[in-house]
Amino acid sequence: MAEAALDAHEHPETNTGMSNSKLALWVFLGSECLLFGGLISTYLLYRNETNGGPTASDVFEIPFTSVSSFVLLLSSLTMVLALSALRRGDETRNRIWLLTTAMLGAVFVGGQVYEFTAFLREGLGFTTSPFSSAFYTLTGFHGVHVSVGIVMLMSLVVVSLKGDLSKERAETVELIGLYWHFVDVVWIFIFTVVYLTV
Amino acid sequence: MAITEEATKELTKGDAVAATVEQPLGILTRPTSTKGWKSWLTTVDHKRIGILYGGAALLFFVLGGLEALAMRIQLATPNGTFLSAETYNQVFTMHGVTMIFLVAMPMAAAFANYLIPLQIGARDVAFPRLNALSFWIFLGGGLFLVSSQFIGGWWSNAPDCGWFCYQPNGGVIFSPSRGVDYYAIGLQITGIASLISAVNLIVTCLNMRTRGMSMFRMPVLTWMLLVTQFLLLFAIPVITVGLFLLMFARLFDAQFFNVAAGAEPLLWQHLFWIFGHPEVYILVLPAFGIVSEVIPTFSRKPIFGYSFMVFSGIAIGFMGWGVWAHHMFASGLGPISVAAFSLSTMFIAVPTGVKILNWLATMWGGKLTFNTPMLFAVAVVSMFTIGGLSGVTHAMAAVDTQQTDTYYIVAHFHYVVFGGIINGLFAGFYFWWPKVFGYKLNEKLGKTNFWLMIIGMNLTFGPMHILGLQGMSRRYYTYSGGYGFELWNMVVSIGAFTIALGVLTFIINIFYSKRKAAELPPVGPDPWDSRSLEWMISSPPPDHNFDEPIDVHGLDEFWHRKYGYDDDGKVIAFATAAEVAQTGDRTDVHLPSPSYWPIVVATGLPIIGYGLIYSLWLCVVGGLFVVTGLFGWAQEPADDPNAVHDDHDEPGDDGDDAQGASALEQSSTEEMSVDG
Amino acid sequence: MTETATTVEAEVERHDEHDHPSDRSYVGVAAVLGLITAAEVLTYFFDVGPFLIPALMVMMTAKFFIVAAYFMHLKQDIPLFSGFFVGGIALASIVYITMLTTFEFWDSFDF
Known part of the structure; x- marks a missing residue:
């Protein structure tokens, strides 16, 4: 199929018809699955190894985390709306939605920081037990991913303010969006497997 | 490497240096020069990056080899006193880590970087700057690891937990030096390099093939390297998780491996070997690919069963994920797990066997030429088979339990890594040396090199089987006399020095042949009468690789342009290589510009590493490097993926087209227009 | 050949321009x-x-x-992308579930 497309073009762009960057991002996301998979497995293995410290059901505040989850889910929606706006050539709306996405991400990370401090106060330190180490490492690692996403979104906003983020560069927004949705998907996993199955 | 350094001596006083001196503020403005030592720091050319990988790996190879020699001096006689127990632990750990992560992997990366774009007819890799970043991150990580040998005392701070660093042995209690921290952080850094490189090369193979180069017309080497990149892509994150846990456990007292707190140290073993077994194939598949190029060329036959070759490689890639626990039979996995992994391990011998048979069938009835590359390739087939067969004996769990942690294991995996991988890489060196540097390595020295290495390796690793079965444990720094170990240990040590002589011959050969090359006729584009696209361009290739994109009509395109069949099916030559090959004198090709930012970003990572170990303030410094680098990177004009494909037919400025086939040719394309 | 080529081209075109929800x-x-x-x-x-x-x-x-x-x-993109994602998740699931099984992880659930 790709070959046929190739023959038809005078100057073939790429063999798959997809840009290198987009292909690279998907390849990278495939790799990330193994990374988060390893951390989630570590958590699962240790979820009951509390070493006399607080257990998951002692500390988890499901209503609070649920709100965080909704916020992150909502940010995925605003992310696609940003891309959609840019594809229509609406740079202002694109900027607004990008900024909203970053804000929602920041709310999520803020919620996580709040949650961590609350857990700390209840005696769940990073070194308390295999459970606590695994929990903080997994959710912290996810939080770092969200934070990196926020930085990238804010950079996009700055680029957009300089007028350099036009319809033709929608793919940049699309790629950062894919990363953002991936981080959201990971949270869908974490929220269910870590929080709800307690 | 040596060539270009010499070639640039007169040329260095060019514009690049002057420009940066005049503009101190713009010290990191986009470099334009492609000459001089500085240009090696900023290059984004896949060929130069390939050479850098190869050169760095060779240096690490010498280091790792010296460590091996130190161990063999220590073990040559009973009750050796050359190394203390503490030093010995560090030396064998660094030997393993160096040879696997800093030699075998980057040497394969050298071939991958240099040859994949050439073999698929591309201008460069998909992301030239990321490619440079991979190399510099790898080098930073490698130097970081090696620096543990002298920072904080001579051989007192290097990792001492063995290359697989089992927990809790690698924890702070049992390994109180900073060595394991270096290990955990250093391997994470080199892992980042491998991951970026894997993404880059996968995209290159999938997206940048020339017209008509379908996936199943790619040479077997490119296929094997592609499978390798997929294995890296999925295996590196697994070890990264393990190293991450280890780092947190050691630096911040996380409880991941603390048995007293209820943790499972076996978690580390699993994470390590889920990575570690694919890693074996990551190391060996490139060597298989090299052999699959060398044997057809010197048998004067196409590879036997191309699709079987490719699919067996893919099969190895898949099955490599299902056998990891055979490294852990002695750890008490339980009978069901042991039986399952025992079976899967026996199955994985099948696709490997397919490859061995196909190589033999390729040689069968061929017109064989036994020059140095071919000798090394045949050595891979024979020596790897020995290593593979002793590997199958480990698949039987009962036998494995007896062999675990004896020299039998050491013998087995050295037949695989030395017999299979190092021999394969040397076959590749001798085979592609004329392509890369424009001169052939001397045959006489090459054969001396080969025989020293092949005799040396059999003297070294053959008797280890016997020592292992006699019950000698690996990783003991000494042994007492009277157990029957003396004779074979002496033989092993003699063998090790024989290998060292072989490697020395290789290094001498590089310089000797280069000096001799001036008196010899140029090697031309196709010194071996080979089959794939890289031989269709001058040696060394011009910066832009191909003057015109090549239209590919089948497997072994280049060979089919030289030869055809008459009515009786006999092979007839209808063109010489020189007639078919491209001249490489085009000067108007749009190429990606060099960049400073990859090396700036890469510098930050080892600094962060030192920071994590010694003072968190250093992390800030390292972080600044990374952030500044990434910022500068983003500010540079984006790397248009089309730039490497797109031939802008601007009127060429008739620069110097010196077509001397000397090594200087590499820098003859100075007039090449560059990406703004 | 040419027919396939044009349809593929058309398909690529359609993806690029129109088919966004x-x-x-x-x-x-x-x-x-x-x-x-x-x-x-x-x-x-x-x-x-x-x-x-x-x-x-x-x-x-x-x-x-x-x-x-x-x-x-992924519903609109080429299947290759889904392949990478699903492949990564499938591989991760297989190896890590196998690993957890060797730890007798599932014994802690009452199925």
Whole structure:
């Protein structure tokens, strides 16, 4: 199929018809699955190894985390709306939605920081037990991913303010969006497997 | 490497240096020069990056080899006193880590970087700057690891937990030096390099093939390297998780491996070997690919069963994920797990066997030429088979339990890594040396090199089987006399020095042949009468690789342009290589510009590493490097993926087209227009 | 050959220019995701007995596929992309589930 497309073009762009960057991002996301998979497995293995410290059901505040989850889910929606706006050539709306996405991400990370401090106060330190180490490492690692996403979104906003983020560069927004949705998907996993199955 | 350094001596006083001196503020403005030592720091050319990988790996190879020699001096006689127990632990750990992560992997990366774009007819890799970043991150990580040998005392701070660093042995209690921290952080850094490189090369193979180069017309080497990149892509994150846990456990007292707190140290073993077994194939598949190029060329036959070759490689890639626990039979996995992994391990011998048979069938009835590359390739087939067969004996769990942690294991995996991988890489060196540097390595020295290495390796690793079965444990720094170990240990040590002589011959050969090359006729584009696209361009290739994109009509395109069949099916030559090959004198090709930012970003990572170990303030410094680098990177004009494909037919400025086939040719394309 | 070529080209063209869902459909997708999440959260407040974990797994998988198919538009992109993603997840699931099995992890659940 790709070959046929190739023959038809005078100057073939790429063999798959997809840009290198987009292909690279998907390849990278495939790799990330193994990374988060390893951390989630570590958590699962240790979820009951509390070493006399607080257990998951002692500390988890499901209503609070649920709100965080909704916020992150909502940010995925605003992310696609940003891309959609840019594809229509609406740079202002694109900027607004990008900024909203970053804000929602920041709310999520803020919620996580709040949650961590609350857990700390209840005696769940990073070194308390295999459970606590695994929990903080997994959710912290996810939080770092969200934070990196926020930085990238804010950079996009700055680029957009300089007028350099036009319809033709929608793919940049699309790629950062894919990363953002991936981080959201990971949270869908974490929220269910870590929080709800307690 | 040596060539270009010499070639640039007169040329260095060019514009690049002057420009940066005049503009101190713009010290990191986009470099334009492609000459001089500085240009090696900023290059984004896949060929130069390939050479850098190869050169760095060779240096690490010498280091790792010296460590091996130190161990063999220590073990040559009973009750050796050359190394203390503490030093010995560090030396064998660094030997393993160096040879696997800093030699075998980057040497394969050298071939991958240099040859994949050439073999698929591309201008460069998909992301030239990321490619440079991979190399510099790898080098930073490698130097970081090696620096543990002298920072904080001579051989007192290097990792001492063995290359697989089992927990809790690698924890702070049992390994109180900073060595394991270096290990955990250093391997994470080199892992980042491998991951970026894997993404880059996968995209290159999938997206940048020339017209008509379908996936199943790619040479077997490119296929094997592609499978390798997929294995890296999925295996590196697994070890990264393990190293991450280890780092947190050691630096911040996380409880991941603390048995007293209820943790499972076996978690580390699993994470390590889920990575570690694919890693074996990551190391060996490139060597298989090299052999699959060398044997057809010197048998004067196409590879036997191309699709079987490719699919067996893919099969190895898949099955490599299902056998990891055979490294852990002695750890008490339980009978069901042991039986399952025992079976899967026996199955994985099948696709490997397919490859061995196909190589033999390729040689069968061929017109064989036994020059140095071919000798090394045949050595891979024979020596790897020995290593593979002793590997199958480990698949039987009962036998494995007896062999675990004896020299039998050491013998087995050295037949695989030395017999299979190092021999394969040397076959590749001798085979592609004329392509890369424009001169052939001397045959006489090459054969001396080969025989020293092949005799040396059999003297070294053959008797280890016997020592292992006699019950000698690996990783003991000494042994007492009277157990029957003396004779074979002496033989092993003699063998090790024989290998060292072989490697020395290789290094001498590089310089000797280069000096001799001036008196010899140029090697031309196709010194071996080979089959794939890289031989269709001058040696060394011009910066832009191909003057015109090549239209590919089948497997072994280049060979089919030289030869055809008459009515009786006999092979007839209808063109010489020189007639078919491209001249490489085009000067108007749009190429990606060099960049400073990859090396700036890469510098930050080892600094962060030192920071994590010694003072968190250093992390800030390292972080600044990374952030500044990434910022500068983003500010540079984006790397248009089309730039490497797109031939802008601007009127060429008739620069110097010196077509001397000397090594200087590499820098003859100075007039090449560059990406703004 | 040429026929396939033109259709493929047309297909690529269509992907590039026209086939993006409307904002309204995105909001619809998000609403569905929100509803499933609400259902997930409700399991915390109401006892669903032995169905808890299977139900959560089904809902999680559904959410995952919806985000991947619509927000990450894998439904429209070339199958290769889905291949990388699904391949990564499948491989991760196989090796890590096998690993957890060797730790007799599943014995802690009453199935």
